[in-house]
Each structure stands twice: as C-alpha cells, then as structure tokens.
Amino acid sequence: MSRAEYPVYLQLRDRLWTWIEQEQLCSQQKLPSERELSERFGTTRVTIRQALSQLEAEGLIFRSNRRGWYITPERLRYDPSRDIGFNHYVTEQGFSPRTETLFKELTEMPPWLSEITGLPVGTPIYHVFRRRYVNERGLLVEHNFINPAKCPGLLSESTDLSIWKMLKEQYDLVPDHRDIEIYPLALKGLEAESLNVNQGTAGLYIHRLSFDQEGEFLELDREYWLHDALKISVHVGSRH
C-alpha cells in the first residue's frame, strides 16, 4: 500500500497532525505515550519517534524530558529593539510570566567579553543568570553582564523582575544604542540543562549589547530561547 511517493514517517506525521486536530488537543496538553502511539498507528516506536521529531521541528509539539510529548503553545511575540520588560510584554499578550534567578555574582571580565566591550580583562562585572517562564513552561535562559561602575549595589536588589526597569528607575540609566545579534543554534551544556531539554535541541540565540550616551558599556544580554517559543517582530522606519 502507498508506494514510493512518500516515506512512512512523513505519512505518520500527517496522520498524527490530523489526529491531533480531530482530538482538539490544545496548548500544553499531553499526547499518548510513544508505545501507545506506535501501536495505534501500526508501526514501531523507532518510526513513530521519527514522526514525532518531525512535528517537534515544525513546532507543533514539544517534549518534556522523560515525561512525554505536549502540544506547543502559540509563539510569544518579542521585539528585542524595544526597552520593555519581559513581564510587561508577556502579560500584554495574555500570558503569565515568571522569572527565576539561578545565580548572580560579582566576577571578573573574561577575555571574550573584554573583546566586545573594550574594557580590560579582569574589570569587575555583574553576572546574572536567569530562567524565564511563560505559563509555567521555561522558554529561555538569559545571561546578563552588567557594568557595576554604572550601577553599584545592583546585586542586592531582586533580579526576578526587569533589570532594564531597575537600571532606569534606580540608576537613571537608559541604553543609547545597542548591537543586536540573532541566530539559530543548538542548545547544549548549561543552557540545555537549565531548560530541561536534550543536548542539541534547536534554539534561538539573541545577543544585545548596550551602551549609554557616553558610548560606555552598560550591559550585555545573552538569551537562549527554545526554537518554537517566540516570533521576533520589529517595526522599522518612520511613522506608525
């Protein structure tokens, strides 16, 4: 039955997609186990996993480490060029945000960062590592490297809210210009562990380097997002 045209695992992908629609499974609902699916669709677990991985790549479903497969919620819209806090834009879109500070410390500027900021290696630097949730799904982890010369005592404050807001309100610091980099990568090491996903899971990297009006280094933000979690949306140009 059904020749040549189309490999089995892609046919399975289609059947799973249809099945999910029929069952009206929605955001964050759980799929049956792989063993059950492979029986129900008359194939082996290996092959059903290929089909599931395909749907994962397409962003329809995601896996929660050794717990099972779930329906992916819709993407969060995000504009990295604007200074608006995570909690703010998540709430604005009708979701519920949460932030966990995994660690924060005063450390010394490593060579790679020195190269970016122009400041000498060993300069004191704040380092904050946080995990952010939307509707209790961890979507990203984020490293903030902040220039303590600009905001002494920052680490004694709570970092579970917007750092940007704190910099503005407590230290009167507003970024004047930034360099932004964005590219797809594989989540691995610390970032994969912190998000509780497998090594090599697809992700999106967002890098924001901010300077103040004097052209001095203010902050570097390195965000590691799940690939299916966000949609970057930017408006460029005059009006609107």
Place this chain on the structure above:
Amino acid sequence: MSRAEYPVYLQLRDRLWTWIEQEQLCSQQKLPSERELSERFGTTRVTIRQALSQLEAEGLIFRSNRRGWYITPERLRYDPSRDIGFNHYVTEQGFSPRTETLFKELTEMPPWLSEITGLPVGTPIYHVFRRRYVNERGLLVEHNFINPAKCPGLLSESTDLSIWKMLKEQYDLVPDHRDIEIYPLALKGLEAESLNVNQGTAGLYIHRLSFDQEGEFLELDREYWLHDALKISVHVGSRH
C-alpha cells in the same frame, strides 16, 4: 570504559569534533562516509548518525542530500532592516553570491496576503521565487510579492539581481517603513526541495513587509534560510 556520565553519541560528537580540528578540515570540505566513520570510531552507523546530527544541529557540519557530510562555512552577517542588496553584502564579506530565479509570474492576491496588505483578494500581484547561493551553496529561497500598481513591467526585467535596487532606480520606489518578523521553523515542502535538504531541516524564516510613503503596500519578502547559514546583526539607536 567511561561510565554513566555521558552517552556514547555525545562522546562520539566530541571525538568527531576533535578529529575534524586535527585534520584541519575547513569550509565545505567533505567528511568520510558514515560507514567509514562508524568503523573508524568503533561503533554502528546508527550511532554515528546520531553524533553527526548533533554536530549538524550545532552548525559545524551540514549534509548535502545523499552526497555526504561537509564542513559548514562561517555564517553570513545580515541586517534585514537595511536596504542593501544580497549581492552587495555578500561580496562585502568576501564571499561570492549567486541568484537563480526559479519562477516569476503575475497572479492574483490570495486571502492570506490580502489580510496582511489590506488590498482585496484577487488584486493582481507579482510573485517571484528565487534561490540564493553563497560560494555555490544554496543558503535560502525567497518569495517576493510585489505590488504591480507601483512598478508595471517589472517582470520583463531580470530578477537575478537586487529587486530593491531595481525598484529604486527604475521606479523611484523606496520603502518608508516595514514590519519584520523572524522565527525558527522547519523547512518543508517546496522550500526544502528547492534547497535540496530533507523535510524538517531546521531553518530561519524572515518576513519583510514594506510600505511606501503613502502607507501603501509595496512588497512582501518571505525568506527561508538554512539555520546554520546566517547571523542577523542589527544596530539600533543613535550614533555610530
């Protein structure tokens, strides 16, 4: 040997990475075949494929359909907010660009596009589908939807160069503002075929919707990039 701590395919990943460094394989060079690698590293083809897929996700190597594995060239830097032609910025970075027009036609605006542009369904619209290469590796395919009311006769021109440049020089059209969207997705269907990659290969989607000074629809650009091919780089703010 080597217990619990680390799965074999990740160890293999590390060994392959080291091996590639030692051999000093560089951009677009070919790796030995999977069968040869699995023998050389004392494992099965299935497992070596897991390790190779890992390196593929990380962007170190890429596959060319049924031909083999190759070292990924460095990422192309790209600023979607600027109006600068593909050929221009590719050349600028020391690479050699090429564009193929796969088809171009005058058609009618479909519902999904009508929703975005605000123009009625069925309005005439130019549709150009192109493939772009850097150093003879196809990195992206691109759909251009252009408003013919703004540039009658555009399709008789060659579309193998910059459409943006043509709009500017021949029709005096410059986008006044745009909406840009960026997100990771899986390449599939026409886009996967045209880039000669497997269904479900990781990709990056870039969407640029341009309006002229009257606020009227000028052009929609939908780009499908290989995930390992580019690094988006944008400068935001005042000086520099």
Place this chain on the structure above:
DNA sequence: GCTCCAATCTGGTATATACCAGATTATGGA
C-alpha cells in the same frame, strides 16, 4: 574525446529488540 549506461557508493528509511534513567504512581507502614 565524447556519450551513455551499468556498477557502485552515499545517505535515507524501516524494523526488531534490548536495556537505562529519570518521573510518576502505587503501596504499605508508621
């Protein structure tokens, strides 16, 4: 030197079968 075709090489797909490790659930005792 060229063209065409067959042999061969490559990765892609598919099945069967274990066992492992973390997460969850059930159970039984305090």
Place this chain on the structure above:
DNA sequence: TCCATAATCTGGTATATACCAGATTGGAGC
C-alpha cells in the same frame, strides 16, 4: 494522614540488519 520506598511508566540510548533511491564513477562503445 503522611512519608518513604518500591513498582511502573516514560522517553533516551544503543546495536544489528535490511533494503531503497539518488549521486557519482568507471568503463564500453562510438
């Protein structure tokens, strides 16, 4: 009722083994 622990369920890893289909190569015949 609560808590610790054991049983069970889940996806993750690993090996062996086919065969398929597109790409490349090599050689025969012109």
